Structure formats: structure tokens, C-alpha cells
Amino acid sequence: MFDVGEFRSPGTDNFPDQIATRGLPSVALIFHPDERDDFQMVCEGLGDWHGEATWLVRFQQREDRPRRVQSYKIGTDFYPISLKGRAWISADGFHLVHLESDLISPMPEIRLLGEHLTIDYAPQLFQKKSVQLWLPKNAEIYFDFRGHHYFRQHSLDHFMLFSVEAEEKPKEQGAIVKEPPGPPR
Secondary structure: OOOOOOOOOOOOOOOHHHOOOOOHHHHHHHHOOOOHHHEEEEEEEEEEEOOEEEEEEEEEEOOOOOOOOOEEEEOOEEEEOOEEEEEEEEOOOOOEEEEEEEEOOOEHHHOEEEEEEEEEEEEEEEHHHOEEEEEEEEEEEEEEEOOEEEEEEEEOOOOOOOOOOOOOOOOOOOOOOOOOOOOOO
């Protein structure tokens, strides 16, 4: 199991109309080995994104699989949604450079009639670990919710990389392992 945390600068949690748009960068996880089988994927061939050769990959949530990538939270209830869309993946390095997704069908139970999301990705270098990751640079979401049309634009930066290292040291043969004293008898 993995988890993606999203934190924002102080004061940015006050979203218009009390509707927060969080977790948009996680949509790329549809390509993660633990999630990709939830989607039908078809390579549509070679394309172009801003002059760069890219592979076009169409994806759609499978009806027989759980919807785990995106949901709407209303009060304490979660409403997972089914997505379809297209990804532009660089032909030379196989990095996700752009992704667009749409709601497969309206969700009348929460009055969500439509959603369209676009995300651009760019390399982000983490100096301390000498690691470069392709992460979201900006995202735009349009949604028709509760009789209103919304547009949100996000600029994503100031990424931080957290890592935990662990090392297992095997016991040496013949080593004496001192056990803590047991309960009195």
C-alpha cells in the first residue's frame, strides 16, 4: 500500500465555495503497477506534445475493478468516480508529460454532471538525493457540480522528497544474544 500526501502553504486551504480540489497530482498513479489493472489501456500510436514526440495512451476505468484513484468527499462520505482519458508519454524517456481525464458518466446522487482535468508534468530535481522525478507542474480542473460550473487552476511547486532508509543486520554466528530479564517466577 502506498500513500501520497499533499500539504499546502498556510492560508491556501480556504477554497472558494468551500470546495477543496486536492489530490489532483495523484491521478498519474493510474500507471502504478498496483493501480493500472483497474484501467483498460490502449496505445494509440505516436503523437506530439509541444514539439516533443510522445506516445498517446488512452485509459478508461474498468467496470469490474474498484475505483481507487479519485473521489469526492461530501461530509464524511466518499464517492469514488470512474475516469477515462489520454496520456502523453515522452517517446525518448517514457515520462508522463501531459494527462487529460474526464468523468465517464454523471453522478446524480451527488449532482456531479461532469469533470475535465488537465495536468502538465515536468522534471523536478531533488539536490540532496540527486534524484529527478517527473511531477505535476500545473493542473486545471473544470467541473459541473450542484448546478454550478467551476474552474480551478493550480500551480504546483516546492516539492519535498522524504525518504526513510533501513538496514537489516544479520546476527553473527555464535554471537551471544542477551535477552531482557523475564518476569519474576
